[in-house]
Amino acid sequence: MKSFATPRTTLGPLDAEAAAGLIAAAADLALVLDESGIIRDLAFGSDELAREFDGPEAWLGRHWIETVAKDSRAKVEAMLAPNAPRDAARWRHLNQMASRGATIPLLCSVAKLGQGGRHVVFGRDLRPLSQLQQRMVEVQQSMERDYSRLRQAETRYRLLFQMAMDPVLILDADQQKVLEANPAAQRLFGRAARRVSGRALADLFEAEDRPAVQALLATVRSAGRADDVAAHLAEGSIAVIVSASTFRQEGGLLFLVRLSPTQPGQPGIVLPEAQAKTLKVMEAAPDGFVVTDANAQILTANAAFLDLAQLTTEDQARGEPLDRWLGRQGVELEVLLSNLRKAGAVRLYATTLQGELGGRAEVEISAVSVMNGGQPCFGFQIRDIGPRSRPAARAAEGATRSVEQLTELIGRVPLKDLVREATDAIERLCIEAALELTGDNRASAAEMLGLSRQSLYVKLRRYGLGDLDEQQG
Known part of the structure; x- marks a missing residue:
């Protein structure tokens, strides 16, 4: 450890208050120990940390070794040993006991204080670092999961691309050049398969068909879809049906082009x-x-x-x-x-x-x-x-008639009875509509209304709907 060269000159005379201020400012937790290792004074760098440790009253008069977790006591003994070498590693990781049995990780160092055998313990709170490390571990695990999913997706894509029965080409949307061709496309082009990669798609077709292929790509790029077109390959004049779609990869737009060969003398998918x-x-x-x-x-x-x-x-x-x-x-x-x-x-x-x-x-x-x-x-x-919805019109007519009938009862019967009558009218209307929509299938009507079949039969009897003698099956 390298100390100040001329502390008396550069630091000047320091009184106890100034020394205490420097010690408190240098650490999140500072302890002053006597020659027996008993805590005589302490300072916290923040009120939040003081609350975590239940304040100074829980520390004063206790041996420092009693305030740390069992797995850290050997480190405390080594740091306070009288024969500990001065050039040994000073900062040690300790788990300091806090309130309610919790532990707080601290990075601690011990320095002698004068000639009286006293020591000063400097402690730095490692929780922010631990939280940062934990977040880094979580982020790394999340990235590894994402990479694994991407690798699996790429493997599935490659497998489908290679095993597809239809010839498929992948193009760069900007230059319309072939980036990849699956094995079916390579078999379709035969000897010219090696020259397909890197060529413009239009160059693969006969001259009179190129405008239609280029128009197909332009329409798909602008509108997202387009009708398939018939064309002939430049090599061998093979008749194919060309269809295309777009997808994005790494921020760029790509074309997926499918070439479906037609049988000689037959229209294939070209309709009359x-x-x-x-x-x-x-x-x-x-x-x-x-x-x-x-x-x-x-x-x-x-x-x-x-x-x-x-x-x-x-x-x-x-x-x-x-x-x-x-x-x-x-x-x-x-x-x-x-x-x-x-x-x-x-x-x-x-x-x-x-x-x-x-x-x-x-x-x-x-x-x-x-x-x-x-x-x-x-x-x-x-x-x-x-x-013009007929079910809606019938429902509206039924509801209007019910409202008119209920209106005539205002002033004659209590409001709660009117509400009950209105509820019954609406319930009956819903049951009639459900039976009509399901073709009098009571099981489907019960499911549509969110009722059990038994509850629906009870309501049918109550309102006199349907054949009351019908078996419940």
Whole structure:
């Protein structure tokens, strides 16, 4: 340890008050010990630390070694040993006992005070450092978890990319150059596969098809979606259908381009002109149109449905269950699908559609079931009928008649009886509407109303609704 060279000259004469001030300012906790190691005086660097240690009264007259945790007592003995070398490491980590059995980590050093055998203990509070270290450990663990998830996601992406049956290319959106090509794309280009990476996508197609491919990329970049285009590869004149989508990676925009080869002499996914026009009409129709699989998972949806559901792109709807937006409490879609599977078609089914941003619309649905590749799929035409909603109109008429009848009783019966009558009228109206919506399916009506089946049967008897002699099954 290197001390001051000329302390008497540079520091001058210091009285006890000045020395005490310097000692208190130099540490968060300062202890003055006598030659036996008993605490005779102490100073805290902050009121908060003093409260942690229950103030000076809990310290004075006690041996310092009694105030530390058991695992730190050997360190205290070594620091106070009379034969301890002066050049030994002075700062030691100690766990100082605080109130209610807690311990506070301190970094302590001992210095002799004059010739009387007294010592001064300087203690620095290590809690801020410990908290910082703990946060660093938590941040490091969080980063490691994030890195692990990223590595797993990248592994899954690479595996899907390599195993995809369709030829897939990844392009730089700015220069439209090929960055990666999966094995299916390399097989498609054959001998020219080595020259694909780094080339502009348009250069891979015949000259007359390049404007259509470039227009496809421009439309996808600006609008997020575009119709597929037919083109021929420059090498071998292979006919393909080109589709594209965008995604972001590391702050940059990339294109994912799929090339679907068509069979020679067959149109592939290029539809006849009449069917293509029909699809364009459905896409631009003012009524919503949705196609789902057998489990009511959305396969495609037109712009009108996206507007009703308050979505911005079709990708937000694709793969989601239709009852995420359609129907009340998820019951109505099950009823609709049940009728659709039995009859093959449903007409003018009234329900509601809940948008992503909280908007609600009364809609009318016509649906049909068709077979596609041996599997059923469903098409839904969804029309916003607004104030023309027939269930809403009937409910409003019933409520008006009930209000008129109750109004005539004002002044004749107490208010609490009027409230009970109004509650009964509303309850009866809701039960009638639920039975109508479910086609008199009492189990579905009970689920829609949030009632048990037994409670629904009790209310049916109370209001004289339905066949009272029907078995409860």
